[in-house]
Amino acid sequence: MHRYALAGASLAVIALATPAMGNQDVLQQTAKPEQWVLQTGDYTNQRYSKLDQINRDNVKNLKVAWTFSTGVLRGHEGAPLVVGNVMYVHTPFPNIVYALDLTQEGKILWKYEPKQDPSVIPVMCCDTVYRGLAYADGTIYHHQADTTLVALDAKTGQEKWKAVNGDPKKGETNTATVLPVKDKVIVGISGAEFGVRGHVTAYDAKTGKQAWRAYSLGPDNEILFDPDKTMSLGKPVGKDSSLKTWNGDQWKIGGGTAWGWFSYDPETNLFFYGTANPSTWNPVQRAGPDGKPIDQKWTMAIFARDVDTGVAKWAYQMTPFDEWDFDGVNEMILADIDVGGQRRKVLVHFDRNGLGYTLDRVTGELLVANKFDPKVNWTTGVVMDKNNPQYGRPQVVKEYSTFQTGQDKNTKGVCPAALGSKDQQPAAFSPRTNLFYVPTNHVCMDYEPFRVSYTAGQPYVGATLSMFPAPGSHGGMGNFIAWDAAQGKIVWSKPEKFSVWSGALATAGGVVFYGTLEGYLKAVDEKDGTELFKFKTPSGIIGNVMTYSHNGKQYVAVLSGVGGWAGIGLAAGLTNPTDGLGAVGGYAGLRDYTALGGALTVFTLP
Amino acid sequence: MTRAGFAVLFVAAFALLSSHSAGGQTAKKEKDGKWETADGHPTYNIAGDGTVDWYTFSGFRRYHSECHVCHGPDGEGSSYAPGLMDSLKSMSYEDFMAVVASGREVVRADKQSKMPALGDNNNVMCYIDDIYVYLKARADGVLPRGRPAKRNDKPAAAEAHEKACFGEK
Numbered sequence: 001m002h003r004y005a006l007a008g009a010s011l012a013v014i015a016l017a018t019p020a021m022g023n024q025d026v027l028q029q030t031a032k033p034e035q036w037v038l039q040t041g042d043y044t045n046q047r048y049s050k051l052d053q054i055n056r057d058n059v060k061n062l063k064v065a066w067t068f069s070t071g072v073l074r075g076h077e078g079a080p081l082v083v084g085n086v087m088y089v090h091t092p093f094p095n096i097v098y099a100l101d102l103t104q105e106g107k108i109l110w111k112y113e114p115k116q117d118p119s120v121i122p123v124m125c126c127d128t129v130y131r132g133l134a135y136a137d138g139t140i141y142h143h144q145a146d147t148t149l150v151a152l153d154a155k156t157g158q159e160k161w162k163a164v165n166g167d168p169k170k171g172e173t174n175t176a177t178v179l180p181v182k183d184k185v186i187v188g189i190s191g192a193e194f195g196v197r198g199h200v201t202a203y204d205a206k207t208g209k210q211a212w213r214a215y216s217l218g219p220d221n222e223i224l225f226d227p228d229k230t231m232s233l234g235k236p237v238g239k240d241s242s243l244k245t246w247n248g249d250q251w252k253i254g255g256g257t258a259w260g261w262f263s264y265d266p267e268t269n270l271f272f273y274g275t276a277n278p279s280t281w282n283p284v285q286r287a288g289p290d291g292k293p294i295d296q297k298w299t300m301a302i303f304a305r306d307v308d309t310g311v312a313k314w315a316y317q318m319t320p321f322d323e324w325d326f327d328g329v330n331e332m333i334l335a336d337i338d339v340g341g342q343r344r345k346v347l348v349h350f351d352r353n354g355l356g357y358t359l360d361r362v363t364g365e366l367l368v369a370n371k372f373d374p375k376v377n378w379t380t381g382v383v384m385d386k387n388n389p390q391y392g393r394p395q396v397v398k399e400y401s402t403f404q405t406g407q408d409k410n411t412k413g414v415c416p417a418a419l420g421s422k423d424q425q426p427a428a429f430s431p432r433t434n435l436f437y438v439p440t441n442h443v444c445m446d447y448e449p450f451r452v453s454y455t456a457g458q459p460y461v462g463a464t465l466s467m468f469p470a471p472g473s474h475g476g477m478g479n480f481i482a483w484d485a486a487q488g489k490i491v492w493s494k495p496e497k498f499s500v501w502s503g504a505l506a507t508a509g510g511v512v513f514y515g516t517l518e519g520y521l522k523a524v525d526e527k528d529g530t531e532l533f534k535f536k537t538p539s540g541i542i543g544n545v546m547t548y549s550h551n552g553k554q555y556v557a558v559l560s561g562v563g564g565w566a567g568i569g570l571a572a573g574l575t576n577p578t579d580g581l582g583a584v585g586g587y588a589g590l591r592d593y594t595a596l597g598g599a600l601t602v603f604t605l606p
Numbered sequence: 607m608t609r610a611g612f613a614v615l616f617v618a619a620f621a622l623l624s625s626h627s628a629g630g631q632t633a634k635k636e637k638d639g640k641w642e643t644a645d646g647h648p649t650y651n652i653a654g655d656g657t658v659d660w661y662t663f664s665g666f667r668r669y670h671s672e673c674h675v676c677h678g679p680d681g682e683g684s685s686y687a688p689g690l691m692d693s694l695k696s697m698s699y700e701d702f703m704a705v706v707a708s709g710r711e712v713v714r715a716d717k718q719s720k721m722p723a724l725g726d727n728n729n730v731m732c733y734i735d736d737i738y739v740y741l742k743a744r745a746d747g748v749l750p751r752g753r754p755a756k757r758n759d760k761p762a763a764a765e766a767h768e769k770a771c772f773g774e775k
Contacts, residue, residue: 073717075685094718118711122722126675127686193675281671410753446753450667453772458727464670466679466753567685572678596685 023182023205025137027266029083034549036082037135039177040426041546043264044334047428048506049547053554054605055509059523059533062603065555067538068106070598072096075542075563077424078132078177079503080600081140082548083154088135091598092563093121093128093145099157102550110157112142112150120146120168123194123457126565129175129542131261131424136180136205143187147174149203151185161208165189165201169457172196179262179271181307184211186262192255192276192327195460198299200258200273202310212310216256216275216298217242223298224310231314231364233392245295245320247288253454255279256299260329260424263347268362270304270313272347274328281418282449282462283323283403293321293403300328302349302357304364314364319353320393323402324378324447325418325463326353331426332361337434339367339486348485350427350438352420355382355394358485366392370488372481373421373440375470378414402447402463410448417445417467419565423501426544427483430506433526435491436483437512439500442470443477443574468574477570480504480514480522482529494529498590501566502558503544515541515558517566518593521601537601540594542566553604561598562590639761641739647699648735650743656756658749660764663757665740668733672724680751681744687719694738694745702738706730732771 029035030042033050041047054062070076074092081088086109087100094116099109121128124145134141139160140152147166150159165187166172171194179186184202192198198216203209214224220240227239246254256275264271278286278299288294300319305312319326333348339358347361354376358368369382378401379394398404405411419441427438445467452462469477478496483489502515510526517540523533540562547556562571573589634643634651639660641651650662669681676687683689694702709723724730730737743749 118713118718118720119722121718121720122676122709448667450671452671452729455727455729458724459672459675459729461671461675462729464667464674466670563685568675568678568687569684571684572680572682572689574679590685 023136023180026180029135035084036079036546036548039078039132039134039544040261040263040331043181043266045261045263045331045426046333046335046506047426047504047544048430050508051547051549051554052508053549054507054511054556056511056525056532058605059509059511061605062523062533062535062556063606064535065602065604066106067602068100068600070096070098070559070561070600072561072598073596074561074598075127075129075567076559076561076598077129077175077542077544077564079544079546079559080557081133081135083135085550086154088133088140089600090130090132090142092130093124095130095142095144097133097140097142097152097157099154112152112157114144114148114150116144116146117168120173123168123171124173124175124190126568127563129564131175132177134178134180139205141178141180141185143174143176143178145173145175147172147189149178149185149187149208151208163203163208163210170194170196171457176259177261179264180205181264181271184307186271186307188258188260188273190257190259192257192279193459193461194457195253195255195279195454196257197252197254198257198275200305200310202307214305214310214312216258216301217246217251217254219243223312224305225312230312232316234363234365234386237315242297245297247286247294250286253279253460254296254299258329261331261426263332263334264307265334265361269307270361271307272302272304272332272334272361274330274332274349275299275301275303276327276329277322277325279460280452280462281325282407282452283321284407284449285451285462286321287403295320296322300326302328302332302347302359304361316359316364316366316392318351318355318357318394321403324353324414326351326420328352330422330424333427333429333436334361335429335431335485337486346485348429348436350422350483352416352423353379353394354416354421355379356483356485356488358488368485368488372438372483372490373416373442373470373479374490375415375442375444375473376421402449408448408450410446412446413444413471414447415444415470416441417443418447418465419443419467419499419569423565425501425542426503428504428506428512430512430526432508432510434484435526436485437504437506437514438481438483439502439504439514440479440481441477441499442473442479443467443499444470467569477574480524480529492529494524494531498570499566501542501564505545505547505556507547513545513556515543515545515560517541517562517570517590519560519562521545521556521558521603535603538599539597540567540590555602555604557600557602559598559600562594562596566590638763639758640763648739650739650749652743652748656754658743658754658757660758660760661736662740662743662749663754664733664764665736665738666754668730669737669740672727672730673737681741682751690741691744694741699738703734706734728772732768
């Protein structure tokens with residue numbers, strides 16, 4: 001055998017040992033239900049666990065097994081990871097990582113605390129939250145507030161490499177988790193309130209070298225669009241699909257950041273995520289040269305991109321020309337469900353704008369777009385007729401258009417509020433019921449846009465808003481709902497006093513878990529939402545519930561530690577201007593229920 | 607009664623009236639729709655029917671664009687940053703200006719917080735007196751939460767100040 005044939009043979013062996021599908025290690029690790037190695041549970045983002053020891057009958061007996069204080073006071077989003085015998089717990093800024101030994105009652109194996117410039121704190125709009133770590137191939141991937149991406153040895157906590165993804169002096173920060181996939185780590189960026197031009201970036205998982213970067217806005221070669229092959233609503237996007245939807249150079253400070261979650265489909269090699277609002281919040285300042293609304297692509301959009309190249313296969317803009325701050329970053333859940341009598345590979349997304357979308361994840365075809373809160377009023381709905389020139393676009397109600405009402409004028413009673421019918425707190429999907437379990441906000445707003453000027457690294461907002469519980473409803477600020485994504489219908493809805501700001505978990509035991517802002521961990525029946533168990537943890541919950549198994553015993557864990565947008569907007573309680581001055585302060589203030597403090601609470605059966 | 611005696615009486619009556627409506631403030635005066643305390647600091651004016659002067663209203667708007675995402679609605683504070691309606695109960699106008707312009711940092715073992723320096727942010731600094739008088743009215747307990755229901759129109763002087771501050775002609 002000569003040299004070339006030998007090379008060919010060894011290549012074939014490598015190809016066999018490393019299938020093209022996903023990161024083999026992540027796929028193997030996430031297939032073990034006793035572990036939780038990605039924030040999202042697995043690549044599908046279903047947040048479903050096959051563990052069934054805790055079930056509908058015995059969940060009422062759940063007891064606290066152990067607790068852990070993180071030593072940090074800020075809002076705690078995300079969840080711990082469990083890999084083998086080790087639990088990895090992250091904190092908000094200063095972004096500490098703890099490795100806890102599950103065989104020694106949570107003894108600290110190692111602690112990693114980066115040194116970061118505190119000047120990053122105030123450029124993180126809405127608290128210094130962090131939605132957590134990811135694990136692959138013996139490495140913990142940690143994306144700090146100051147956008148430093150660190151690869152840590154999972155055994156020792158030693159740094160393997162570091163990469164810097166952005167510049168906090170320009171308002172570029174990070175709050176999101178990362179996606180380890182194949183030989184890459186894919187990361188996003190925050191800062192649309194600071195005029196940051198959003199992007200996703202892939203780094204080499206072994207070295208930290210940048211592989212590609214895809215902006216959300218700008219020229220085709222920078223947003224990695226192929227004008228002939230990148231599709232939207234069944235048609236090629238064409239040349240300059242982003243540039244021609246902006247007035248002049250505004251795209252350069254146009255927002256569209258990517259601070260949400262990532263999902264991945266190994267069959268098509270596509271990963272999915274959404275983009276944030278256009279900057280500023282004042283739509284009048286973003287109007288086209290003719291003074292009319294202009295789309296501002298690809299803000300507020302769902303993207304499907306190839307992992308290897310970053311090139312977009314399809315994109316869909318949910319809220320063209322945003323007038324309300326309805327970021328499109330919420331999670332993209334991948335599932336195979338029957339739609340119209342046919343098995344479809346779908347992507348399901350609950351947007352800030354109050355619409356629940358079901359799309360074909362292979363082609364980007366829009367299948368369903370319906371309101372998942374009946375109070376949503378800014379739109380009459382999305383045009384689903386493919387022959388209509390408005391196909392795929394939401395129809396805006398004039399009364400709730402902050403653009404049509406105008407600059408320096410107050411648009412009243414818009415539902416939902418800027419925090420959306422749902423924010424980043426991820427929903428769960430159970431293949432047992434084929435239902436999606438969604439934590440929601442039930443809050444409306446008055447919104448007044450006005451002129452602002454741009455200064456690098458300074459807030460670039462340009463609107464004032466006041467929020468209040470959805471009028472004519474149960475008076476609470478949230479619901480926990482079950483959603484049929486094939487029909488686009490709410491199956492049941494459980495009212496909550498506050499917005500539900502905690503990620504849900506569905507389990508094979510038929511129990512669905514979520515946390516509340518007062519601090520309750522709640523367990524409900526997957527069928528009808530009946531409350532089966534609740535326990536008040538030390539602080540309000542904005543973290544996501546996870547489950548794992550150790551030595552044959554199932555555990556449920558959640559981070560509490562109130563904060564984030566919820567802690568800022570709801571701490572003092574909401575006021576309703578339409579109630580008149582006498583009733584001001586009549587709504588529940590979160591600060592009457594809970595106080596700061598990061599803590600992990602782990603539950604199990606006695 | 608002499609002219610001077612009448613003037614003294616009038617001033618006394620005015621001071622009484624304004625201290626009633628302005629929550630314990632001493633005498634203040636108005637120029638081009640903007641109110642000042644006797645020691646020359648900007649202040650709010652709230653009429654008996656609740657109508658606020660333009661600058662207080664403008665402060666409400668600017669606060670809820672620039673400050674609210676950390677300090678919470680209506681100056682009430684949040685889980686993230688202190689309530690400025692409490693801060694302004696004891697903080698002087700000069701100290702307020704200094705902290706907004708230059709920022710403030712607390713780095714302790716149990717706490718790391720940082721107020722950014724906003725000195726080069728026109729969206730803040732061109733309206734800093736507006737934000738101050740709004741928060742002062744909140745601190746003095748004379749302005750309820752929420753958007754002021756009634757306000758005076760924008761004075762020409764406010765328009766001129768805005769243009770000059772942003773360097774527009």
